[in-house]
Amino acid sequence: MAYKSLLCVLTDSDFLEAPLAQGMALAESQDAHLDVLTLGVDRSQNGYFYAGADALMMQEMLARARSESDDIEAKCRQLLQNSELRWACDSGVAQIADLGRHVAMRARFADLVVLPKPYGPNHGTELEPTIEAALFEGQAPVLMVPEDAKPITAPETICIGWNESAEALASTRAALPFLKAAKTVHVVVIDPPVHGPNRSDPGGLLSQFLSRHGVRVEVDVISKTQPRVSDCLLRHATDKSADMIVMGAYGHSRFREAILGGATRSMLENATMPVLMAH
Numbered sequence: 580m581a582y583k584s585l586l587c588v589l590t591d592s593d594f595l596e597a598p599l600a601q602g603m604a605l606a607e608s609q610d611a612h613l614d615v616l617t618l619g620v621d622r623s624q625n626g627y628f629y630a631g632a633d634a635l636m637m638q639e640m641l642a643r644a645r646s647e648s649d650d651i652e653a654k655c656r657q658l659l660q661n662s663e664l665r666w667a668c669d670s671g672v673a674q675i676a677d678l679g680r681h682v683a684m685r686a687r688f689a690d691l692v693v694l695p696k697p698y699g700p701n702h703g704t705e706l707e708p709t710i711e712a713a714l715f716e717g718q719a720p721v722l723m724v725p726e727d728a729k730p731i732t733a734p735e736t737i738c739i740g741w742n743e744s745a746e747a748l749a750s751t752r753a754a755l756p757f758l759k760a761a762k763t764v765h766v767v768v769i770d771p772p773v774h775g776p777n778r779s780d781p782g783g784l785l786s787q788f789l790s791r792h793g794v795r796v797e798v799d800v801i802s803k804t805q806p807r808v809s810d811c812l813l814r815h816a817t818d819k820s821a822d823m824i825v826m827g828a829y830g831h832s833r834f835r836e837a838i839l840g841g842a843t844r845s846m847l848e849n850a851t852m853p854v855l856m857a858h
Contacts, residue, residue: 580759581609582605583610583690584690585611586613586616586689586692587602587614587692587693588616588685588692589695590620591651591702591705592647592650592654594695594702594706594726595651597726598693598694598695599659601693601722601724603658605730605732606664606666607662607664607732608733611665612665613659613664613665614666614668614669614685615655615668616669616671616682617651617655617668617671618671618681618705619643619651619672620644620672620673621640621641622704623636641672644672648670648671648672649670651670675704678712679708682716683715683717685717686712686717687719690719690720691720691722692719692720692722693722694713694724695723695725696850697709698847714828714857714858719857720749720753720855721828721855722855725850732760733757733761734760734822736765736822737754737821737822737825738765738825739758739764739765740812740825740826744827748785749858750856751785755792757825757855758792759793761794761822764794764796766785766798767801767815768781768799769801769802769811769812771800781800782800799819807842809846813849822852824853825856826855827856827857827858843856
């Protein structure tokens with residue numbers, strides 16, 4: 580198994596270098612095709628009040644979005660044109676309320692979507708719905724890349740956040756090309772239920788599944804010593820000098836996580852290393 584169709588969706592010229600470099604490195608190592616979609620986003624949300632909107636204002640916002648898209652596309656082509664990769668770069672304009680449709684249409688046909696970190700100083704509001712559209716409507720695994728992350732193709736150490744959920748299993752399956760190449764994969768189980776079906780061997784079935792794929796697995800059962808599960812997982816990954824974290828995305832609803840917080844949102848906010856997620 581290998582990634583053969585990679586997709587980068589870029590909406591901000593300030594945050595394109597890390598995900599594009601990661602996509603290019605993966606395309607080379609996996610002999611894959613890299614598709615880059617550059618979108619200029621109209622953030623005015625005029626679609627909600629067209630009747631009272633000024634036509635000149637809408638035209639100005641769309642022209643600004645088109646200019647942003649052209650700028651992002653030019654920077655991407657400059658980085659891609661001298662490579663020997665198989666690649667394509669398309670551009671477009673989308674209103675922020677309609678952004679998910681554009682992203683999902685491309686993500687459905689990608690083995691992996693590489694995206695920038697959605698939260699942080701000066702991060703645009705469109706980065707969050709982009710990653711959610713790829714995960715939910717596109718049903719594609721997403722590799723989130725922080726701004727200062729170096730491209731990785733064969734991470735030596737990977738931590739899997741395992742809670743026996745469908746989301747965690749989907750992300751593990753999607754990460755198999757990385758897991759098989761790693762020297763060590765830690766299946767991290769945080770406070771397993773004392774009355775669960777796998778209480779005597781937490782993470783055992785997953786480690787068996789992975790070992791049959793040639794993955795070198797260790798099971799780490801740790802206590803929840805911090806308020807959030809994501810903090811425990813991130814600290815453990817840091818302690819193990821992990822190059823990547825693999826975890827399920829949005830086990831709770833997006834609305835619940837937006838209001839009350841959750842492991843997915845917290846990880847996307849605080850991760851200092853690439854995180855592969857699937858839903």
